[in-house]
Amino acid sequence: MRWRFSTLEFILLLLVVAGSGVAYAWVVYGDGGLIGATYALFSCMPILAFERRIIFRRLYRKIHSLATPGFLLSSIAVYFALVNVGFAAAGLLLRLAGHPGEMIPSLNVLLVALAISGPIIFVLRVRELLCRDVFLNLLTGRYRKPIQEERVFLFVDLAGSTSFAERFGDLKTQEYLGRVFATMADPVLRYGGSIDDYIGDAAVITWPFDRAIADAACIRCVFDILDQIDADAHRWRKEYGEVPSLRAALHGGTIVAAEIGVDKHKITYFGDTVNTTARLEGFCRTFDRQVLISSDLLRRMRLPAFVRSEDLGEQEVKGRGQKLGVFALRVGGLTHGGAKASAEANRVALPPS
Template sequence: MIDGTTTGSGGLRYTKPSSHSGLWILAPTVGALAGLIYGLASDIEPLVSALRGAFIGAPVLLYERGVLMRRWRDWSRRAATPVFGLATLATYVAMIVFGNAVAGTILHHGFGYMANAHVAMKMSETGFAYALGISALVTFVLRVRDLMGPRVFASLLVGRYHRAITEERIFLFLDVAGSTRFAEEHGDLAAQTWLGAIFNALALPVRRASGSIDDYIGDMAMVSWSMERGLRDAACLECVFDVLRIVEADAGRWTARFGEVPRFRAALHCGPVVTAEIGLERRKIAYFGDTLNTTSRLEGLAKELGAEIVVSGDLLDRLGDLPGHIRISEFGVRALRGRKESLRIAAVHVHKSAKIAP
């Protein structure tokens, strides 16, 4: 995950690789398969249907995953529902027409199909309706997945937690500092808009760190990882630093829109939890156990200690050797309210000579 190289100034520069590399293969593959299905039903040659499907489906999927036209996509998703619907429909139509034109041009000039390029770029009404319908269906599934969270969506589909199980997970409680004061100064409506923008900013760092945003509780986001994913290259810690970097890099816009830049307190801990599906009409995956309570207590202790990011000794021991740009400041063993056993606690931060590349 981290590519550490020494910079000319002697600091450590590290870069996160793109989390979208696999999509450039997956998107055209899914599009080609959809095209082949239409071709089989309409008696169209496989090469023609697959190529058209790839060039039509890939842009739509890449757009929905935030790879193409991200600013336009983000704007439309923040707009009112009617505006969002019309903007998305217009975007799909443009992508379908353009993708079909590119595929037709390649089929004519590269493979000799159709009498001329103009004919090759034409699209039947049935083909257009099919492309638009499949795009809408895939988008609906992806939106449900985003609403529930990728991990929750997949787990509910396969019924992984239909029966409660015990597993070990890493938890991050990320609290927005000063939210109560902000609400008192600007009102509850403005505070909710502010928190909404902050939580939107968390999505990309959590996705890059292979985590899952499991819940929003007031002004706090609860993020979790499986032990394997969270420990790999200290992904759970890198996620917090990534959030801070993104917010700091956009400090001007935060100040212009809300009058201040968000600040955070973060607590990380790991341990066993009971995980289960709960609810009947509205199902969700919930966690039970002392690990969650301890993480909550750590977040409260971070405020008392004046620390931005605190980590339990249990998690530090599991992380082992940390990347060179991460520094540890030990607080020693501390008693936590509501917990019989004391816990070793430390603060973590990025070394001043380390530079995080966007």
């Protein structure tokens, strides 16, 4: 089970929820801060855990596949059930500790629990929609004036999407693409990256440079995505008739980042680095290789033990004044599953984002 909170986020959520319970107890009863915090935590945290897919993940997916009216009614029913169970558990715990504790929440308490959880869920969903880094940068206004910085970009393209669409139609293809992109989410989050954009059948992933090269996080992310696809191969074939074939390219360098837009704001990256990464991904077809990386980026980090590199030489890149050194990356002597085990064995903690 993968936690979808960072440690800092989890602590902040605990403090916000507990603080709300303390405030409610003092306003309504004039006392009982500890009891209020206990009830708040036990009543609200299960809702947040459900929304972050930490508990009842199948139920979460089922509810989110419903039409809007069914989704809203089902979500409210689940929230009320979780609040009741959590409240009863808190009451039992308090009684065991020698404090007076109620086991059944009043309607007022249920509404307060939803009032505490609702805004937090809203903020988390907006953060998920924009991605963590973009959300924080928009809040702080970091890119309101253009900034020059170093970043690493990963372009991941789905091969054969056109033929898939011809066989199964646009709706099935969109479902297929959505599933592929969803598979990328956990590895990207795990290795400190952010999905910047989806362009047709390709995803654009980016990292601040130092975070990307720490323990070769950007390379590990690529092979972790491939591991997850391979691990689910049977399900892919059963549901879609084939296993997705991905092509990936990594390059890094100096770019200009800026917040653009009026009604809809977005952080956009400009510069040769982004264009070069896109051109590099095109070389995957030329050289019939799955994962490529520029020599400029490769020389600035140490390859993971399970990855081997192949020098493809200096290549002319359209729109670029100088040639680009290109290397192919592959798993050396291991299956993707073995690569994953090796990655776990050699993984070290990345610097906090």
